[in-house]
Amino acid sequence: MKKIYPDTEKESNYSNLDKMSTKELLENINAEDKKVAHAVETQIPNIEKLVDAIVSKMKLGGRLFYIGAGTSGRLGILDASECPPTFGVSDQMVIGIIAGGDFAIRKAVENAEDDFEQAWIDLKKHDINSLDVVIGIAASGNTPYVIGGLKKAQENSIITGSITCSNNSKISKEADYPIELLVGPEFLTGSTRMKAGTSQKMVLNMITTSVMIQLGRVIGNKMVDMQLSNKKLVQRGVEMIVEALDIDEKLAAQLLKEHKSVRAVLLSRNKA
Incomplete structure (x- = not known):
């Protein structure tokens, strides 16, 4: 067979x-x-x-x-x-x-x-x-x-x-x-x-x-909850914030450093 x-x-x-x-x-x-x-x-x-x-x-x-x-x-x-x-x-x-x-x-x-x-x-x-x-x-x-x-x-x-x-x-x-x-x-x-x-x-x-x-882990088409584990990802996070909030890169970097995630920055600014 x-x-x-x-x-x-x-x-x-x-x-x-x-x-x-x-x-x-x-x-x-x-x-x-x-x-x-x-x-x-x-x-x-x-x-x-x-x-x-x-x-x-x-x-x-x-x-x-x-x-x-x-x-x-x-x-x-x-x-x-x-x-x-x-x-x-x-x-x-x-x-x-x-x-x-x-x-x-x-x-x-x-x-x-x-x-x-x-x-x-x-x-x-x-x-x-x-x-x-x-x-x-x-x-x-x-x-x-x-x-x-x-x-x-x-x-x-x-x-x-x-x-x-x-x-x-x-x-x-x-x-x-x-x-x-x-x-x-x-x-x-x-x-x-x-x-x-x-x-x-x-x-x-x-x-x-x-x-x-x-499950809501993405906003628009962005990975707003990604872990900021290296310089490249931090810079990507900064660029997301600049685009979403129409602010300059320096302020975006400060906000990201303060809030620790892209999502937290966006939520904080929306509340404001």
Whole structure:
């Protein structure tokens, strides 16, 4: 019987990669990457439903958890780690968990993704509850770590979502809000850090950005709650204030230094 592979593991549409010139390699990779945005576009209705569910839970004090292994796990951690500096929220609001623990962020942990029970153990360390939402990320859609975590979350009345790059995958069946990004076989057969990873990253960007905007963490199109953690961001904050209040840069800098955030400056001036 012929083995059936997940979409992400199917044979590349390209042969003899080792015979291609650098230009041919780059052009062909780019040709495949162009398919990603379209695959994401087809899933906007499903992404919308998941975002709305997250917003409703977060308004009640809930949190968003990502669980994944390998590249998928790292992408979840990346997205979670960028929320505090971008939106000024607690690092406990969006939490990324990877199979194998933090060590696996940099180095592969053998067999970590095959443990069906471990994701729920990892989630319970954060006192997960029914106000929270869990999104499982797995390019193949077959990762036991993710499947097990979603299954236990559902059993405990926790809303679940999934992001995969395979059709009718196992994690989709364990998700209230499944997202399937059908980007097709990778240029390099099975290398899901490529198109699959890119599509997952795009959706994660869409989810947290939309959620934070819906929760009021943005004014206009500005990151008014961003953490002022370096000179570049302080200067960006000053420029936001100059534009919003039509004042000179020196006064804007003084106000930002006094109030510690762009939002606080804008609110103080509006009250005045």
